[in-house]
Amino acid sequence: MAEAEIDLYEVLEISRGASKEEVRKAYRKAALASHPDKVPEEQRTEAEIRFKSVQEAYDILYDEDKRHLYDTHGMGAFNGSGEPGMGAGPDLDDILAQMFGGMGGMGGMPGMGGMGGMPGGPRPNKPRKSPNEEQKYEVSLEELYKGKTVRFSSIKNVICSLCQGKGGKEKATAKKCSTCEGEGYIEKLTMMGQFLTKNTVACTTCSGEGNFFSPKDKCKKCKGKKTTEAKKILELYIPPGAKEGDKIVLEGEADQVPGQEHGDIVFHLVEEEHPTFSRAGADLAAEIDVTLAEALTDFSRVVVKHLDGRGIELSHPKKKGDILRPGQVIKVPGEGMPIKRSDSRGDLYLTVNIKFPDEKWTPSPAEVENLKQMLPKPDPPIQAETVDEVEYDPKGKMEDFGSKDPSGGTAWEDDEDDEPAQCAAQ
Numbered sequence: 142m143a144e145a146e147i148d149l150y151e152v153l154e155i156s157r158g159a160s161k162e163e164v165r166k167a168y169r170k171a172a173l174a175s176h177p178d179k180v181p182e183e184q185r186t187e188a189e190i191r192f193k194s195v196q197e198a199y200d201i202l203y204d205e206d207k208r209h210l211y212d213t214h215g216m217g218a219f220n221g222s223g224e225p226g227m228g229a230g231p232d233l234d235d236i237l238a239q240m241f242g243g244m245g246g247m248g249g250m251p252g253m254g255g256m257g258g259m260p261g262g263p264r265p266n267k268p269r270k271s272p273n274e275e276q277k278y279e280v281s282l283e284e285l286y287k288g289k290t291v292r293f294s295s296i297k298n299v300i301c302s303l304c305q306g307k308g309g310k311e312k313a314t315a316k317k318c319s320t321c322e323g324e325g326y327i328e329k330l331t332m333m334g335q336f337l338t339k340n341t342v343a344c345t346t347c348s349g350e351g352n353f354f355s356p357k358d359k360c361k362k363c364k365g366k367k368t369t370e371a372k373k374i375l376e377l378y379i380p381p382g383a384k385e386g387d388k389i390v391l392e393g394e395a396d397q398v399p400g401q402e403h404g405d406i407v408f409h410l411v412e413e414e415h416p417t418f419s420r421a422g423a424d425l426a427a428e429i430d431v432t433l434a435e436a437l438t439d440f441s442r443v444v445v446k447h448l449d450g451r452g453i454e455l456s457h458p459k460k461k462g463d464i465l466r467p468g469q470v471i472k473v474p475g476e477g478m479p480i481k482r483s484d485s486r487g488d489l490y491l492t493v494n495i496k497f498p499d500e501k502w503t504p505s506p507a508e509v510e511n512l513k514q515m516l517p518k519p520d521p522p523i524q525a526e527t528v529d530e531v532e533y534d535p536k537g538k539m540e541d542f543g544s545k546d547p548s549g550g551t552a553w554e555d556d557e558d559d560e561p562a563q564c565a566a567q
Contacts, residue, residue, distance in 0.1 A: 149198035149211065157212070161203060168199035177356070186355045193346075271398035278389070278408040280379060282415040286448035286478060288381035292374060295406070298396040299371040301363035306399030308367040313358035318347035325351035367399045377408060382423070382479035385412040418448065423487030424477045430494050431457075436465040444491065447476065453489070469493040 150157055153167040173179070175191040201207045280289065300306040309315060317323040321344035329340050343349035359365035377389055387410045395404030412420070419426045429444040435457065443452035453476065457465060470492050477487025504512070 147194060147216070149202055149216075152194050152198040153202065155202075159202075161205075164199065164202050168195065168203070171195040172199075182357055185357070189355075268401060270402040271395060271404040273404045274395045274406045276406075276408060277411050278377070279411045279413055280383075281413050282418055282420065283448045284379060285383050285410075285412060286381065288383075289379040291377040291379070293377065294372055295375050295394065296370055296372050297394070298368040298398075300397050300399055301360060301367055301369050303362040304360035304367070306367045308360055308363065308365045308399075309354035309358045310360060313354055315350075315352035315354050315358075317352050318344060318350070320344050320346040321351060323351040325349045368397060375406070379410070380481055382481040383410055384420075384422075384478075385410060417445065420478060422478075423480050423485075424490060425487065426490040426492070428492045428494050429455075429471075430496050431465055432496050433498065436493070436495050455491075465493050465495070467493065467495045 150159070153159075153164065153171055155163055155167045159167070172192065172195050175188055175195055177185045177188040177192055180188045201211050301308075304310070318325075321327050325344055325347065326341050326349065327344050329342050330338065344351075347353045354360075354365050356365075360367075363369050373394075375391055375394060377391070379389060383389075389408040389410065391406040391408075393403040394406045397403050417427050425448075427445050431440070431444075439457055441454065441456040443454045445453045447453055453473065455471070457463070470490055473489040473491065475486050476489035479486050
């Protein structure tokens with residue numbers, strides 16, 4: 142805060158009884174007159190100060206609550222950014238009494254002790270490291286099986302090579318921020334329910350730096366931003382056996398921030414769904430189709446194409462007379478996913494799906510009889526006192542199961558008068 146307090150009404154050249162519309166009109170006129178872009182370069186620093194004062198006056202006087210605080214306590218009730226704050230001015234108990242009707246510092250509430258018990262926290266420290274860049278990266282199961290190297294271009298912010306992250310010309314000196322008095326932070330009062338809460342936040346005027354360069358002193362290359370954009374070719378390596386949720390970290394490749402260690406780019410792997418294989422840890426699973434004839438007799442052929450393009454061949458049976466059954470699982474050791482940082486692999490689990498002949502298969506009566514003789518005989522017949530031969534639909538659908546609902550009117554219904562049944566006369 143300046144030594145002599147500025148009168149916000151004088152800044153906008155309005156009376157203390159001005160309406161909101163008069164405040165708005167006065168602000169527009171003053172803002173246009175003091176805008177830094179409307180004056181010669183040598184006058185811009187002074188114009189920026191005037192323009193900031195006009196903006197601050199409008200922010201406070203146009204808001205009825207802020208205006209009431211200002212009329213009652215002056216700029217001491219604000220923190221320099223147009224918000225109720227911890228400025229050097231009236232006692233905060235007086236401000237709270239104005240807003241809550243005599244509650245004062247809320248000393249009657251346990252642990253509050255005036256404002257001493259309210260949250261505010263210590264001054265925020267600048268992070269030691271600039272923020273990491275987190276992003277998802279979709280990868281196929283084939284790529285996770287074989288591994289993958291990806292090269293891509295990245296555009297990021299790097300420390301300005303001309304001013305070395307200073308933001309100003311070589312011999313220029315940054316000016317102390319008057320909003321935060323060079324601290325880089327301000328204390329701000331905000332409403333939480335019925336109470337005022339004090340928070341420490343970064344100053345928006347100087348972006349938390351505590352100082353800034355005037356337009357004429359800013360670095361010509363970065364325009365005072367301290368960083369510039371640069372393009373770099375990066376390489377992303379996904380090792381064989383990587384899985385969903387793994388993180389691939391490119392250290393120090395995130396946006397650079399002056400005075401901080403460079404953050405990382407972190408890729409989170411997302412595994413795409415595969416049409417043939419499913420995965421659990423280092424194991425793989427797939428379903429293979431086997432004809433009824435193959436299941437009952439023998440075959441030697443490729444049953445599935447692996448993730449690296451190899452054909453996986455099975456010879457059946459392993460022991461003479463063995464047959465394959467529907468849902469049977471065949472385990473192939475060592476044909477699963479690679480295990481990272483080792484030469485081991487998981488296992489491959491193949492579930493057998495028996496394909497029965499379709500309607501195009503029409504064996505002759507002699508072939509059918511031969512099948513009957515070769516195949517196992519049925520179980521003994523079911524005994525029943527009465528036997529009905531019925532008609533049937535060989536293409537029924539389980540979707541229709543339960544569709545015959547007796548509540549639809551086909552069940553027994555009592556008479557409407559609910560009278561008991563009468564015996565017939567003898």
